Amino acid sequence: MTALPKYLNNEDLVALNKYLRLADYIGAAQLYLKDNQLLEEELKPEHIKERILGHWGTVPGLNFIYACLNLVIKHRKQETMFIAGPGHGYPSLLANLYLEESLANFYPDYRVGKESLKRLIREFSWPGGFPSHSNPETPGAIHEGGELGYALSTAFGAAFDNPNLVVACVVGDGEAETGPTAAAWHSTKFLNPLTDGAVLPILHINKFKISGPTIFGTMDDEELENLFKGYGYKPYIVSGDILYEPMLSALDSAITDIKDIQSQAISGSYPLKPKWPVILLRSKKDGMGQKN
Numbered sequence: 001m002t003a004l005p006k007y008l009n010n011e012d013l014v015a016l017n018k019y020l021r022l023a024d025y026i027g028a029a030q031l032y033l034k035d036n037q038l039l040e041e042e043l044k045p046e047h048i049k050e051r052i053l054g055h056w057g058t059v060p061g062l063n064f065i066y067a068c069l070n071l072v073i074k075h076r077k078q079e080t081m082f083i084a085g086p087g088h089g090y091p092s093l094l095a096n097l098y099l100e101e102s103l104a105n106f107y108p109d110y111r112v113g114k115e116s117l118k119r120l121i122r123e124f125s126w127p128g129g130f131p132s133h134s135n136p137e138t139p140g141a142i143h144e145g146g147e148l149g150y151a152l153s154t155a156f157g158a159a160f161d162n163p164n165l166v167v168a169c170v171v172g173d174g175e176a177e178t179g180p181t182a183a184a185w186h187s188t189k190f191l192n193p194l195t196d197g198a199v200l201p202i203l204h205i206n207k208f209k210i211s212g213p214t215i216f217g218t219m220d221d222e223e224l225e226n227l228f229k230g231y232g233y234k235p236y237i238v239s240g241d242i243l244y245e246p247m248l249s250a251l252d253s254a255i256t257d258i259k260d261i262q263s264q265a266i267s268g269s270y271p272l273k274p275k276w277p278v279i280l281l282r283s284k285k286d287g288m289g290q291k292n
């Protein structure tokens with residue numbers, strides 16, 4: 001089993017697991033429930049929204065990445081921006097922004113509490129509530145959901161001339177099939193480790209784009225490694241039934257790699273072609289193998 005970063009322990013994993021169960025619940029509830037949002041009574045058909053306008057499949061993966069990343073950057077005190085290519089996974093982003101109260105900083109009505117949680121769930125993708133996709137009214141968003149393909153180039157745009165920033169960018173394996181994303185992998189070639197920040201791409205290989213298979217989902221580890229090495233990256237493949245330790249460890253190593261490249265540049269030994277890390281995360285589309 002992969003070792004946890006030394007600043008984390010089993011209690012952190014238990015807390016992470018609880019947090020994910022809650023975030024996943026809030027994500028699913030936004031999609032499906034217009035009433036009885038906290039399951040205070042027996043669930044009945046009239047509690048279910050007539051029409052789902054949103055995507056469940058990407059939600060557990062986004063929650064998982066968001067929560068793991070938060071743990072690592074908090075301990076490492078790393079200034080970080082999170083960009084989600086799957087902006088159609090907005091129930092996940094809203095769940096996390098709600099739970100950490102970033103949402104309440106801008107929308108005081110959404111301070112964590114029973115009534116605000118019911119409202120968040122009921123009004124998702126509903127007139128007057130938050131829309132179905134990530135959008136400009138989302139706290140901290142510089143990238144909208146909707147048209148797939150531009151998350152990675154937006155992430156590099158944020159990192160250029162911003163030397164202290166790491167931009168963690170989730171790219172769906174479906175999104176990765178778009179022309180704009182295929183080209184954007186190469187942006188590291190213009191990244192200066194002395195004057196720019198860094199982008200940490202996290203390719204989320206859940207094997208499907210809506211219901212269709214993805215190209216990256218058909219590739220084995222060796223093919224993925226060779227492809228991303230060819231692009232100039234140092235790939236970390238995260239896979240298995242329980243992904244907590246491998247993901248936390250990959251995120252920690254990736255931040256270390258970024259810091260190493262940048263300190264080499266500061267000390268004058270500028271690597272001609274630094275190998276920036278990329279995380280290739282294999283997951284199941286409907287869940288992340290949480291422990292009970």
Ligand SMILES: Cc1ncc(C[n+]2csc(CCOP(=O)(O)OP(=O)(O)O)c2C)c(N)n1
Nearest residue numbers: 058086146147148172173174175208209210
């Ligand atoms: C350019 C573009 N084409 C098609 C769509 C429709 N669409 C919305 S989500 C989605 C699947 C995305 O799959 P992936 O990037 O793998 O993300 P996942 O939901 O699987 O995490 C598609 C095709 C879109 N939003 N943008």
